[in-house]
Amino acid sequence: MRMYWTNILFNAILGLAVTNDVTQPDPMVVTHLGRSVSLTCFCPSEMIKSVLWLKQTFGQKPLLMASSYHYSQESSYFNNFIKDFNRTKRLRVKRAEDSFNLTFIETEPGDSATYYCAALKINEIIIAEGTVLIVKGSDSNSMSVLQQPVSESVQPGESVTLNCTVSTETCEGEHSVYWFRHDSGESPPGIIYTNGDRSGQCMKSPESGSPTQSCVYNLPKRNLSLSDTGTYYCAVASCGEILFGNGTKLDVGGNQSNPLLLIVISFLTTAVILSVIINVIFCMRMKRSQCEHCAGTVDYTLYENEEVTM
Structure with a gap:
């Protein structure tokens, strides 16, 4: 069964399309560790044979999670998601006449990723624009991400530098840092920079005996235009988890006179x-x-x- 879907995905890649046949109304969903959350997918077309859910962790290739025939309540599960669907019941998909929703009963740090709903037709795969799921860690987490400034208003042609400070107690070394922007329109957030411009300074806390280490990453934006307006998020992958900053809202050519x-x-x-x-x-x-x-x-x-x- 896994080989069947692998061949289907490979053979249909040339027919890849993004249309209104499959839509995900939420470009971004933010939740907290351990909470329940659902991702919605609408697929009303009668030409659809089956629908799929795929997960793409930042910097990795998409993985097939689950599939269901268009007029069937039964679903099939794939890769390392089989355990979460069948044994722990932490994940669940619900098939309806015009929808195929994915539910996380209890979110984990590794759930932070982009989730794509896709539909299989006769000779093509139609993929929705995706939903970015951000799972924020608990207060007791050993790593924290702080973004500065919270908001910034500039005029077109000016420059600004966005900062992302990572503080950790138990995990030292390099971090994988991703920057992505979410504008005020309908388009989903997209990665704009990987492993942001590191300041080159990772230093220990000056307090005696403190294990805390802080690293600063910068994202310089020069010669800004109106299209650069949006909220910029810093995502840090380290020690087997991904944490997100609260975002920096950048307003280019706003209400300033x-x-x-x-x-x-x-x-x-x-x-x-x-x-x-x-x-x-x-x-x-x-x-x-x-x-x-x-x-x-x-x-x-x-x-x-x-x-x-x-």
Whole structure:
């Protein structure tokens, strides 16, 4: 059975497509260690023969988890997920007429990954855009990830550096660091950088006898544009687990006002107001001058008429 699906996936790779036949409404799901969470997949097309769930851990190839025929309630399980589905019952899939949902009864650190729902047609595999599942560790975890700054607003063309600090007590050495961005649109988060620019400083805590080690990773962003707007997450893989930072929200060309633009607008507004005032005063003086001239002409005419009459 495993060889059958392997051949199907390999032979259909040329027909790979992303369409509305299969959709995952949640591009990202954040939960805490030990909690239950479900990932939703809609697949309403009648042309679908079967549906699948695949897991892709950061930096690794996708693995087939489960499959089910379109009009069947029975499912098949694969790879190292068989135990979690059949024995421990930690994972579960639910097949409905138009959906195929994946549920984690009790999340573990290793569940942090991107999960893809896919549908098999006659000669192609249709894969949804995926859902990134982030499992945050408990407070007693020996490793923590801190991102700085929490938010940053810049103008187009400017630069900014995002920081990710990893603190660990029991696990020393290199960390696998991934940066990915989630924009405000419908597109799912995508990895933009692997093993971010390390600061080169991993130092022990200055406290005597403390086993804590801190490492800093930087992600420089230069010549920013509006398309760089989004939330940037730092993911750190170390000691058999993956932890995520809370994210840094980057706003490029947001509500900040350009000081030069404000000066220009203020100058033009003042100039217009002064021009209106000057024009009003000029018109009033011209009108008054014309009235006085008219009054003098009328009096002189009357005087001449009186002399003629006499």
